[in-house]
Amino acid sequence: xxxxxxxxxxxxxxxxxxxxxxxxxxxxxxxxxxxxxxxxxxxxxxxxxxxxxxxxxxxxxxxxxxxxxxxxxxxxxxxxxxxxxxxxxxxxxxxxxxxxxxxxxxxxxxxxxxxxxxxxxxxxxxxxxxxxxxxxxxxxxxxxxxxxxxxxxxxxxxxxxxxxxxxxxxxxxxxxxxxxxxxxxxxxxxxxxxxxxxxxxxxxxxxxxxxxxxxxxxxxxxxxxxxxxxxxxxxxxxxxxxxxxxxxxxxxxxxx
Amino acid sequence: xxxxxxxxxxxxxxxxxxxxxxxxxxxxxxxxxxxxxxxxxxxxxxxxxxxxxxxxxxxxxxxxxxxxxxxxxxxxxxxxxxxxxxxxxxxxxxxxxxxxxxxxxxxxxxxxxxxxxxxxxxxxxxxxxxxxxxxxxxxxxxxxxxxxxxxxxxxxxxxxxxxxxxxxxxxxx
Numbered sequence: 001x002x003x004x005x006x007x008x009x010x011x012x013x014x015x016x017x018x019x020x021x022x023x024x025x026x027x028x029x030x031x032x033x034x035x036x037x038x039x040x041x042x043x044x045x046x047x048x049x050x051x052x053x054x055x056x057x058x059x060x061x062x063x064x065x066x067x068x069x070x071x072x073x074x075x076x077x078x079x080x081x082x083x084x085x086x087x088x089x090x091x092x093x094x095x096x097x098x099x100x101x102x103x104x105x106x107x108x109x110x111x112x113x114x115x116x117x118x119x120x121x122x123x124x125x126x127x128x129x130x131x132x133x134x135x136x137x138x139x140x141x142x143x144x145x146x147x148x149x150x151x152x153x154x155x156x157x158x159x160x161x162x163x164x165x166x167x168x169x170x171x172x173x174x175x176x177x178x179x180x181x182x183x184x185x186x187x188x189x190x191x192x193x194x195x196x197x198x199x200x201x202x203x204x205x206x207x208x209x210x211x212x213x214x215x216x217x218x219x220x221x222x223x224x225x226x227x228x229x230x231x232x233x234x235x236x237x238x239x240x241x242x243x244x245x246x247x248x249x250x251x252x253x254x255x256x
Numbered sequence: 257x258x259x260x261x262x263x264x265x266x267x268x269x270x271x272x273x274x275x276x277x278x279x280x281x282x283x284x285x286x287x288x289x290x291x292x293x294x295x296x297x298x299x300x301x302x303x304x305x306x307x308x309x310x311x312x313x314x315x316x317x318x319x320x321x322x323x324x325x326x327x328x329x330x331x332x333x334x335x336x337x338x339x340x341x342x343x344x345x346x347x348x349x350x351x352x353x354x355x356x357x358x359x360x361x362x363x364x365x366x367x368x369x370x371x372x373x374x375x376x377x378x379x380x381x382x383x384x385x386x387x388x389x390x391x392x393x394x395x396x397x398x399x400x401x402x403x404x405x406x407x408x409x410x411x412x413x414x415x416x417x418x419x420x421x422x423x424x425x426x427x428x429x
Binding site: 042052 | 360
């Protein structure tokens, strides 16, 4: 078949067509094609498909880009928060949840216990610490890095307070929190109206990723999820839909 | 952290390809640009979370794909009848001769008949020049799956267009 290593597969023929072959492999394939008319026919057909498709679609890429797709305009809109909700909504969709008919996960579905425990802790910490007008956090906004390092070390997992300024929430500090299941981190934010939002995070046993679950406690709404062994909850005294959007935005920032 | 000017410039450079891919995917101009728009909003809002070693273009296609899949779940996207003629003829009219246009239209029609998962892979590999590994990452499947979708897609295109019988295409540009 060939004098250079492995036998020739269909994958090689595609890679030849797509010019993704290693240089030394090319003559081997070309020799094979000379000896195998059926393979040569295939390659010729695929090559032509490729150039026909490229030619047929080429000019779309040359058209002027509509203004609403101008990334500088989008960036400006994001900065001025106009698009933030839309971005968050898109994330909700990207995570396969939401879309039409309102949100009532907590009514339709019993959240997994990991999520429930996590959310309970988050609600408790939120209630205690955000109510403290004088000293709601252990380390303030100016010690963001210190807090991130401290909490990360205690949890054995790197975390950092996400930036929610595009959503109108300013980071005001955070603290190490205690739970029956070990240390947790809490980050606190506040908007111009004085509404305080917290993000609560700690390692969880569940290595799978759980979608956003909505939970409520009194006037507080929370949204909890897990990602790769870490649990997160966003809590705020806001309508559930707003908390969900914010949580989706946080997840976006955290999930990278 | 917001994207800096050079980062936005690099995102901007991806837009023509994203629009082309989105249009070939959903076959409706407005919907294609909606997809690209959502993709850009996410990409620009999320830029700081991108790992430096990941290719920006492949990353943008991944976001576009995720937006597409999530919207696909909600609504059945049907091909817009105007798309084929529009894409193959109007947009390229000044540059191509009649024969080319017919060939292109046949090819786009055939492409449309592929199952979506094959169409996606064929487009990303053949038109957008993503590597097999990048395509696998964009679609979220193993490389082996990409290769089998590519193989099945191309064979189907070959049957549909009878392209093995055609003479080699001359370069248009």
